[in-house]
Amino acid sequence: MIDPEVAAILPRLNDGFPRVETMTGAAARAAIRARLQPDPDPVPVARVHEQTIPGPAGEIPVRIYWPAARYPVDPAPSLIVFAHGGGFVFCDLDSHDDLCRSMANGTGAVVVSVDYRRAPEHRWPAAAHDVHAATAWASDNAASLGADAGHLIVAGDSAGGNLAAVASLMAREEGGPRIRAQALLYPVVSANFTTESYIRFAEGHYNTATAMKWYWDQYVPELDDRTHPHASPILGELAGLPPTLVVTAGHDPLASEGADLVQSLASAGVPTIHHEHAGAIHGFMTMPVLSLCETARTRAWEDLRALVAQT
Template sequence: MPLDPEAKRVIALIQEIGRPPLHTLSPEEARQAYTGSRTVLQPEPPEVAEVEDLTCPGPAGPVRLRRYRGAGTEAGAALPCLLFMHGGGWVIGDLESHDQVCRTLANYARCCVVAVDYRLAPEHRFPAAVEDSAAALRFVADEAARLRIDPKRIAVGGDSAGGNIAAALALMGRDGTVPAVGFQLLLYPAVDLGGTRAAHQRFTDGYPLVTVTMRWFIDHYLADKKQMRDWRASPLRAPTLEGAPPAYVMTAGHDPLVDEGVAYAKRLEEEDVRVTHVHMTDQMHGFLTMGRFISASDLALRQAAAALVHHWAREA
């Protein structure tokens, strides 16, 4: 399937402004480049009913969070909640990089979104990001009443590396090491850090995320290659997915992560986990944060929010 012409325009724009490939930069340089791209590629963040920056206790100190309540929600209502982990290969990204995405999901799903500013690699390698996100999930569950969250309707989600963390938290909740969640929202997730699937051979040049960039991220994230076998790093390698919460998995056709995302959705189905898999054949990795140019970004966020609303209606 040909790439969406709007996505082609983004690739051309990145080339025009001369942004070097992330894997040629230091982590700090990559963070600066990613921050600079945000104002160019993302639409203006929509207004929401409420935004609050806060912190929760973490294993290495306070973890920064940002809580959103969707526009039109009642001020005193206990809302369903999505704990959202941002993408960025565990190396780049923060609360600001996905502010527009979180606001949009909060509005479309008429829910609370709590975004997690987990520690980044290589300063803080695996499993720091998972441990910070687990602390955030415990905090949201424990403080649900104060945060005006319905404790019976908590989901985890994220894009790319954030989807990786969300999938790990969903399995940890199943196993009782963190509070159990009712749903997992995985948006072009990284679920196998081995990087051996066919898509890694197909997408080696010409896209914002290519195989060598993904390897750069993983090399910064993992202190030892053996850690890729740990299912908290590679959820697809978990011995079983049976008993995991229902899932929404979105994959993009032009993405080195596509094969592992498809495999994860298939395996969830085979192991009796309710799953909705949406495959956007003409999109590339990262398009959710390129909504100023790629109109399918808004469509994908609407679909993801609809999946949340549908699930939470069943739990109400």
């Protein structure tokens, strides 16, 4: 059953979200950006700093958040590299500013939010390479950020969850950096559009199957490439990956692949925590108007801290 607060705003979300599949990537990006309403009173953190870092194809903009309070049991904060969602095409540092502020304060970690290259101008695997490069940079510069490189975490929501998961695979393949945990919020991990949730929630629940197919067409247009683990991380060798937190939304086309990822990680011996919020829709953790959003965030940040502490 859908959450009552979600049900109340769902018609407005369905009617107001652009039909991105009818647009160019640039037009969709502009339409989404035009909908952004910056919070005039953002959640306070200790400090926010913007800079660029070296990337595989030029400088990568990042926004760094220091938490408002430190957890006294930690000698130094954890360090989270975060990749925002947006179908690989849109959203940016501003669209996920509130989530990153909440993440920094809730985990006590320094958060590095990455403004990776977006499709279709920059197709697969450009975004994945940017997030991996940012992860390596964060590890190398942890001390100057006042964080602990030994407590390095990758995180992302939706398409950003894909990029975080791929960054973990790439780090293992390349022998570093060492990642302590990963947090994947309703992640895109497979290009299989025939799952139970894709069929059941194809329309009418904000994120649509048609839009998801369009996102894949923008980022990974070649069908053969979609079976590569750096595009569909669920198809990779999962053994040896860091402990993982997976959050899924019950009324989301991506719910099935998220649950499948949890099962595959567990079968591969990866310590995994899974929270399915049955009444939620895709993207709900970036909707602070919902009580469910704050509940999910609080639980996720607590569990992420626990994962780091246990490994």
